[in-house]
Amino acid sequence: QVQLQESGPGLVKPSETLSLTCTVSGGSITSHFWSWIRQTPGKGLEWIGYIYHTGSTKYNPSLESRVTISVDSSKNQFSLRLSSLTAADTAIYYCARTFSSAWPDYWGQGTLVTVSS
Amino acid sequence: DIQMTQSPSSLSTSVGDRVTITCQASQDINNFLNWYQQKPGKAPKLLIYEASNLETGVPSRFSGSGSGTDFTFTISSLQPEDIATYYCLQFDTLPPTFGRGTRLDFK
Numbered sequence: 001q002v003q004l005q006e007s008g009p010g011l012v013k014p015s016e017t018l019s020l021t022c023t024v025s026g027g028s029i030t031s032h033f034w035s036w037i038r039q040t041p042g043k044g045l046e047w048i049g050y051i052y053h054t055g056s057t058k059y060n061p062s063l064e065s066r067v068t069i070s071v072d073s074s075k076n077q078f079s080l081r082l083s084s085l086t087a088a089d090t091a092i093y094y095c096a097r098t099f100s101s102a103w104p105d106y107w108g109q110g111t112l113v114t115v116s117s
Numbered sequence: 118d119i120q121m122t123q124s125p126s127s128l129s130t131s132v133g134d135r136v137t138i139t140c141q142a143s144q145d146i147n148n149f150l151n152w153y154q155q156k157p158g159k160a161p162k163l164l165i166y167e168a169s170n171l172e173t174g175v176p177s178r179f180s181g182s183g184s185g186t187d188f189t190f191t192i193s194s195l196q197p198e199d200i201a202t203y204y205c206l207q208f209d210t211l212p213p214t215f216g217r218g219t220r221l222d223f224k
Contacts, residue, residue: 045161045204045215060212094160103151103208105172107160 002027004095004108011114018082018115022095022108029053029076033098036069036080038091039110046091050098051078058102085115119143119207123216129224136192138203138219145185146209152181152190155218156201164203165190195221 008020022034036048049059051069059067063082071078082089092112096104120143130136140150148168153161163172165181168188178193192199200223205216 044217045206047213047215058211062212096160101149101208102211102213103149103166103206105163105166107162110160 002097002106004097004106006093006095006108006111008093008111008113010112011116012085013117014085014087014115016085018080018085018089018113020080020093020095020111020113022078022080024076024078024097027097029071029073029078033100033102034071034078035096035098035102035104037094037096037104037107039094040088040091047102048080048082048093050102087115089113090115118212119146119210119214121205121207121214121216123205123219125219126217127220127222130195130221131224132195132197134192134195136195136199136221138190138205140183140188140190140205140216142186142188142207142209144210146207148184149207149209150181150183150188151206151208152179153204153206154199154201155204161204 003025005023012018030053033050035050039045051057053073066083068081092110094110096107098104122141150168152165155161164175169181180191182189202218202220204218
């Protein structure tokens with residue numbers, strides 16, 4: 001069964017860039033799309049974007065100017081970069097295996113990211 | 118973005134109760150809707166995909182129905198392990214959007 005694990009810093013300063021990595025095990029990253037999703041008490045669950053192993057991406061228009069998702073098939077990993085952080089970006093960030101129609105099935109356990117000086 | 122109106126936001130229940138949650142989409146989404154269960158401190162878990170299909174390994178007391186703009190999620194007989202928050206997700210149109218969730222607790 002596929003498993004996903006997020007990694008990255010738990011605390012980031014305002015105006016800086018967040019970098020998170022998701023490591024996929026139990027399956028090949030070339031077989032599906034792969035998403036980032038975040039969750040806050042205020043806005044609930046929010047889809048950030050997804051990537052295919054070819055590098056093709058789709059982003060949420062609300063975040064598109066600040067988001068980059070990339071993939072490293074040799075490591076079975078994909079990554080999220082979110083720039084110009086504010087306190088509103090404080091959230092639990094999840095990575096998830098995704099079908100081409102953009103719905104996720106398996107999710108990582110999530111990682112809490114706090115934006116604070 | 119398509120808005121998903123989920124109700125109720127919370128529900129006090131008892132073991133054995135029949136539980137019904139609804140999601141209404143702001144426009145026609147065909148049957149492109151999933152239901153997820155989230156327990157505290159855990160990631161969401163897929164229960165129902167494409168409105169009415171039970172994910173492998175999910176108990177048959179969970180079911181979903183609907184098409185177009187109105188969807189229903191049902192637990193036929195609530196079990197203690199079903200206490201969680203449930204979310205709908207539409208994926209007809211990018212970006213996919215979630216309902217605000219329905220939190221179940223015991224009376």
